[in-house]
Amino acid sequence: MIGILASVIDGILIGAVYGLAAMGLTLIWGVMNVINLAHGAIVVIGMFVLYTVANMLGLHPYGAVPLMIVFGFVVGIALYWIGVHRMIGRPELMSLLSTFALNMVLIGLGTAWWTTSPYNVQVSMPGVSWRGYTFTGTHITAAALAVVIAGLLYLLLYHTRIGKAVRAVATNREAAELCGIPTTQVLAMAFGLGVALAGVSGTLIATMFPFTVLSGEAYQLKSFVVTVLGGLGNPAGALMGGIALGLIEGLATPFMPLSWIPIVEFGLFVFCLIAFPRGIFSFTKA
Amino acid sequence: MKKTLYLLAASMLFAASPAFAQETITIGFTASQTGALNNDSTAQMRGIELWRDDVNAKGGIKVGGKSYTVKLVSYDDESQNTRVQQLYTRLITQDKAQFLISPYSSGLVATAAIISEQYGKVMITTGGALEKTYQLGNKNLFQLYTGSSQYLAGALQALKEKNPTPHVAFVYEDDPFSKSVVAAVRETAKKQGDVIAADESYAGSTTDFSPVINKMIAAKADALLGGGHYADGATLARQLHEQKAGVKWITLLVAPDSPKFAELGDAAVGISVPSQWEPEAAYKPDFGPTVAQFTKEFTDKYKIGPAYHAAGGYAAGLILQHAMEKAGSIEPAKVAAELNAMDVTTFFGRTKFSNDPKSHGLQIAHDMVLAQWQKKDGKLVKEVIWPKAAKTADPLY
Numbered sequence: 001m002i003g004i005l006a007s008v009i010d011g012i013l014i015g016a017v018y019g020l021a022a023m024g025l026t027l028i029w030g031v032m033n034v035i036n037l038a039h040g041a042i043v044v045i046g047m048f049v050l051y052t053v054a055n056m057l058g059l060h061p062y063g064a065v066p067l068m069i070v071f072g073f074v075v076g077i078a079l080y081w082i083g084v085h086r087m088i089g090r091p092e093l094m095s096l097l098s099t100f101a102l103n104m105v106l107i108g109l110g111t112a113w114w115t116t117s118p119y120n121v122q123v124s125m126p127g128v129s130w131r132g133y134t135f136t137g138t139h140i141t142a143a144a145l146a147v148v149i150a151g152l153l154y155l156l157l158y159h160t161r162i163g164k165a166v167r168a169v170a171t172n173r174e175a176a177e178l179c180g181i182p183t184t185q186v187l188a189m190a191f192g193l194g195v196a197l198a199g200v201s202g203t204l205i206a207t208m209f210p211f212t213v214l215s216g217e218a219y220q221l222k223s224f225v226v227t228v229l230g231g232l233g234n235p236a237g238a239l240m241g242g243i244a245l246g247l248i249e250g251l252a253t254p255f256m257p258l259s260w261i262p263i264v265e266f267g268l269f270v271f272c273l274i275a276f277p278r279g280i281f282s283f284t285k286a
Numbered sequence: 287m288k289k290t291l292y293l294l295a296a297s298m299l300f301a302a303s304p305a306f307a308q309e310t311i312t313i314g315f316t317a318s319q320t321g322a323l324n325n326d327s328t329a330q331m332r333g334i335e336l337w338r339d340d341v342n343a344k345g346g347i348k349v350g351g352k353s354y355t356v357k358l359v360s361y362d363d364e365s366q367n368t369r370v371q372q373l374y375t376r377l378i379t380q381d382k383a384q385f386l387i388s389p390y391s392s393g394l395v396a397t398a399a400i401i402s403e404q405y406g407k408v409m410i411t412t413g414g415a416l417e418k419t420y421q422l423g424n425k426n427l428f429q430l431y432t433g434s435s436q437y438l439a440g441a442l443q444a445l446k447e448k449n450p451t452p453h454v455a456f457v458y459e460d461d462p463f464s465k466s467v468v469a470a471v472r473e474t475a476k477k478q479g480d481v482i483a484a485d486e487s488y489a490g491s492t493t494d495f496s497p498v499i500n501k502m503i504a505a506k507a508d509a510l511l512g513g514g515h516y517a518d519g520a521t522l523a524r525q526l527h528e529q530k531a532g533v534k535w536i537t538l539l540v541a542p543d544s545p546k547f548a549e550l551g552d553a554a555v556g557i558s559v560p561s562q563w564e565p566e567a568a569y570k571p572d573f574g575p576t577v578a579q580f581t582k583e584f585t586d587k588y589k590i591g592p593a594y595h596a597a598g599g600y601a602a603g604l605i606l607q608h609a610m611e612k613a614g615s616i617e618p619a620k621v622a623a624e625l626n627a628m629d630v631t632t633f634f635g636r637t638k639f640s641n642d643p644k645s646h647g648l649q650i651a652h653d654m655v656l657a658q659w660q661k662k663d664g665k666l667v668k669e670v671i672w673p674k675a676a677k678t679a680d681p682l683y
Contacts, residue, residue, distance in 0.1 A: 003504030010496050115320035116364060118517045127528065132503055134529040139496070209493035210521055212322070218491075253497040254504065258486050259460070261497075 006133035008250040013135065015246015016143040017204050019239035020150060021219050022226035024197030030233015031170040031190040032088055037099040038079070039223055040216030041106035042195050046072065046202025047211045048114060054121045061123045061207055065145060068203045069196045076195025080188045088187060110213040120210040142204040149200060150239045153193075157235070166190050170233060198223075225269045231279025241280070311347060311354040311616055313606070314383030316373045316398070318390060321365025322490065325516040325544055326595040327390035330413050331360065332588055333599025334387060337607075340575070340583070347607050350614040356603075363389055367397045374401040383407070384616065387602045390595065391515065392416035392434070392463035399427055408618045408625070410606050411647075412598040415562075416463045420640070420648040426618070427647035428625050428639050430602055432654045434463055435470035437560040438511050440656045441537040442471055444558075444672040445509055446478075448683040452535065455484035455507035457498055457522070459514020464539060471511060483507035490518055495525045503531055513538030520547060527553035534683055542659060543593045548666045556682045558658040558671065562594040562634075566670050566678045567655070569635050574604045577633045601634035658682060 021043060028036045036042075046068050053064035083102045087095035125137025157163035168176040169186045177183045205211070205219065222245065230241030245265065252264045272280065315334065318327035338356045346353040359381045363369040370389055377383040378401070386402050388395040388411035395414030402409040408426045411419075415434040420427055445452055454475060458464040465487065475482060483505035486498050502510065510526070510533045513519040519541025526533060527550070535558075541547055542559035565581040575583065580600060584592040605628070610616055613624040629638040629651065638651035656672035660682055669679035 003500060006503075007497060007500050010500060014494070014496075115324075116322075117320050117324045118322055120521075127530075129530060132532070133500060136496070136525075136528045210517065211493065215491075215493070249497070254501060258488055258498055 002131050002133070004251070004254050006130070006135075007253050008247060009135060010139065011246040011248070011250020011253070012243055013139045013143040013246070015243040015249070016146040016239070017201055017208075017242070018219075018222050018226055018245055019230075019242020020146040020204070021198055021201035022223040022230065022238040022242055023150065023153065023235045024194040024199075024201070025220075025223045026227045026230065026233055026238045027197065027235055028191055028194035029227065031166060031194075032084075032187050033092065034084055034087065034095040034099065034191075035092065036194065036198075037096060037220075038083075038103040038106060039198050040218075040220030041103045041110070042072070042075075042198040042216070043202035043205070043219045044110060044211070044213055044216040045075070045106070046199035046204075047206035047215065048110070048119075049199065050121050050203045050206040051119050054123070061121060062141070062145075064203050065200055068200045069149075072196030072199030073192040075199070076192030077188045079195060080191035084191060085184070085188070107213060107216075114213050116212050116214055118210050118212050121206055123207040136208070138208045142208055145204060146201070147239075149197070150235070153197070153235055156193075162186075162189065166193075222265075225265060227279075228269060228272050229280055234279065237279055244280075308346065308355050309352060310357040311385070311610075312357045312359055312381065312383045313385045313387060313603070314359045314374070314377030314381055315387035316361050316363035316370055316377075316389045316394075318365040318394070319362040321363075322517045323365040323391050323394075323515060325546055326540065326593075327365070327413070329544065329593060329595040330390045330599035333584070333592065333596035333601075334358065334360075334603050335599075336584060336587060336596075337600045337603030341603070341607060347610055347616075349610050349616055354610075354616065356607075359383055363394060365391075365394070367394060370394045370397045371401060374398050378402075378405045378407055384618070385409070385606055385621070387599075387606075388412060388414055390414075392419070393461055395419060396462070399424065402426065406618070408622050410602045410625075412602040413595060414463075416466055417645070417648060418462065418466065420645050423643065424646050426622055428605075429647050429649040430598055430605065430634070430637065430652070431562050432649055432652045434466040436654055437467040437539065438471035438537065439474065440654060440672045441511055441558060441560060442474060442480075444656055444681055445511075445535050445537075448535065448681060449508070451481070452509040453481045453483040453505065453507045454509045454511060455486075455502045455505065455533070456482065456512050457484065457486050457488070457495075457502070457510060458512035458539070459490050459518055460487040461490055461514060464512070464514045467539060468512060488518070490514055492518060493521055495522050496529060499526060499529050499531050502533065503529075508533060509535040511537045513541055515539070516541045516544055516546075520550065523547075523557055524550055524553050537656070543595070543657065543668075545591050545593060547659070551666070554659045554666055555661055556659065558656050558681070561655050561657045561670075562652070563597040564594070564655055564657050564668065564670050565591060566676075567633075567635065568676065569631055569633055571632045572630045573608060574632050580633050597634050601632055601637075604632055604634075605630075605637055 049068050050064045054061040083098045087098050127134045127136045165181045165186045226241040230237030317331035346355045361373045386409040390413035392414040396419045410428050412430040415431045417433040458468045519538045537558045542557045609621045609624040613620040636651040640648040657668045658671045671681040
């Protein structure tokens, strides 16, 4: 019984980080109807930013978190202007292909620079032990930071003018333009925000596990599952969806061989697509 | 202009050829210089290159009155089977490699073996313990490593000495090598009536072991036998330590043998590894360097101590050289016949290949030892703890 509880708690901790990763994806999807297939590559960028900051520059690992948010925002705006701007409003396949191409370019550059060998950043944080089970400090810190960043995003979206502009553009771009909102700039900022979120989730993941240039793919897949669970364009739903996914993984693990967990996850994915096309947690974002 | 260039090039070629009095023998292989296997594969490659340097410094391989300089042609297989397939075909057809050495890791060796057998080339395999590869009907494969079924036998015996009733957890990589190692020891454990607390395989790319570690804690496992290769083994060891899993005996495949494992610090203490060779081994070689000579040369050149992967690489070249010198020929058929008849001891241990067509090339005379990381005067060192005849320290439990 304790074992199941420990597994569930661990699952929730990781789930918060999945949620953070998915928030970036769902924000971009919701605001500009672009499915960002470069999402995994951006998670990897976040991982290597941590490596650079901690191993090469010798700074404190968690210092990479605010750095990545700023860096990710800037990179996101750049990527928007390079690959996404001209695809807005066009058939969805075009933005899909464009972000896919971005993904290939980023991974290619990363492989040329870092190769596909594994990298690790050793981060020590005191853990919490309970009845024989230990929850590592890095897991707890990552989950806490994920929730904090999600909270900051909420404040940004619902209590600032910029956030209002983003929500307005997401609801109806033409109407927002008519209200005097510079929609192109808002779209660029929203993309930058989405990339920053994805990147910082990569940074947090790298504090917990080793990684390679190709690690982003697995997290991209999980982000899609979480986005579907949480509802498109709903960042709060994404966080809750991430935690739900972590919870499901934690619940399933004690009862079946580990290799079955992806089957459960993706079975759930298909079920949700069929039964709840707008997401289990979708509020009214359309 | 073009014609002059061609004439110039042709004359340079002709001018150059008389200078090539020394003949060369081309040996091809791939190494995983990038990808998940890079740590141990690079060590293996360094072993092979050290052998080449030693042989050429002494004038080359001496066959039937002639001396052949060893030329190595190698490529980066990126730890991928598809690349191994392409590159071994290239080594044979384009680079005209006369003999081959295998890549590192059983999975890649199996792929390279398909190509080498297709083209009828003699290949010495090192870094590949999986026995199945030699049971598919081959003519020209020669395995240097002890087979995978032997890997954990010693570990289980050593464990039972410390704890006659262990709760054993098998947590291992989902690849042919690790699975075959665990299959063998699982059978032994079942026959002896040992309690198997957990039995989980994981994908080689796994980085989050907390679910399986929680399962082990729930099942009250006090011994762990498993692992896979370097990347996953090192991560598993680190996370076992972080989560205070309370496992008293941990034997992991491959990973703890690398000197890089010491970077784990306290997480490495007490972890044992089945090893094909250790620098403390007491073998007396029939030819080639002694254990001490090889260890010193390798450490001087690469500033890091050799683990068994590097020793295997060197031994592969050494055995091939010996076969050519004894056969008095570089013809593949004659060299293969010599390898079939071979029963020698080098610094790496005893080497004898099976001639049974159902398991041709399988290594039947090499022994394994169990090494363990222990703290000596505050520093991490690897000690041999099993078998008793070869041990340099008592096992930590």
